[in-house]
Amino acid sequence: MRLLTHNMLSSNIKGVINGFPLRIEVEKVIEKQVDFNPDFLKNMFSKIDWKALADASKIMGYAELPEEVPDASVLDSDEFLQKFHHALLELHLEEGALVCPETGRRFPVNKGIPNMLLHEDEV
Amino acid sequence: MKLKQLESLLGNLQQFDNPKIELEQYPTGAHIASRMLYTAENSYGDVSDKVVADFGCGCGTLGLAATLLDAEHVIGVDVDDDSLEIASINADDLEVEMGLIQCQINNLNWRGQIVDTVVMNPPFGTRKKGADMEFLSVALKVASQAVYSLHKTTTREHIKRAALRDYNASSAEVICEVHILIHILLLYHNFDMICQNYTNFTRKKTLILLWTYGDLFLNQNNNLLHEKDIDVDF
DSSP states (O other): OBHHHHTTBOOOOTTOSOOOSOEEEEEEEEEOOOOOOHHHHHHHHTTSOHHHHHHHHHHTTOOOSOSSOOOGGGGGOHHHHHHHHIIIIIEEEEEEEEEOTTTOOEEEEETTEEBOOOOGGGO | OOHHHHHHHHHTSOOOSSOOGGGTOOOOOHHHHHHHHHHHHHTTOOSTTSEEEEETOTTOHHHHHHHHTTOSEEEEEESOHHHHHHHHHHHHHHTOOOEEEEOOGGGOOBOTTOOOEEEEOOOOSSSSTTHHHHHHHHHHHHOSSEEEEEEEGGGHHHHHHHHHHTSOOSEEEEEEEETTTTEEEEEEEOHHHHHHHOTTHHHHHHHHHHHHHHHTOBOTTSOBTTHHHHTSOO
């Protein structure tokens, strides 16, 4: 699971108000190289939740992103875009879990696939 | 990538071993999947460099077609772990990256406007009444640009009405009717969104829809009548 996916997932349990971002429990992280697409990254920059991405990448062992939302002028820097690219698209949570920040409910991640199925009493 | 090449790659994908009737797991054929995504890309620019979600992805055919047409990030969602496993194998075979999530569509709770396009071959609702409408409702919430969806011919008017009236679609058009497969390809475009970027797009799109309908019409032998026209870059 890429961190771009993590950036849009939130706890879907009924009644949960602050279900985002899901806390990541890491068992195994893998990296898969993909082509660098600066235009895509510039477009994504305004759509993603920066803090969630920076925190998630740090937990995954990549601490190169600034913790606070950077000014949009950083998008002119190739070095910044490369780091953003790596965190957003190349880091994968292969094994571990996503944890609801409000209830502590764990959603397991196996072979890179998060299981977000809810139990009957959660819908 | 040429349409024929796309269809041929999709034709090699593994499909369901034991389709689950309660989940209406009929496979999406390579023929219609390739045309659906090819049209989405070449007529509307809704695939390459985009974030695409495949709802009820099953073995992943539509989502994988999106990756082959250079979508930047593709996420397949399905409730069934057997399907997700096949989708994952199919992605490995094609050497492409497709994110997968196990979730019920009506329990998705996605944040923000990250997804551009949703492609799907949802359950027709023959086993679980209203399943098709649940998929549509969520898809139209999640997609910031367009939803491409396959539906049964008999539900066509109902779906168009509901999409416009209840689900905030700004337009709902049938772009392709495939009689042999009793599928109708519907296109929902969020024109408000698109008009901000392309001021003249609305009218152009209407013209394209009519043209596409003619181009993709099939004869009784399931062959395209004007296949060569599809390669035209409009």
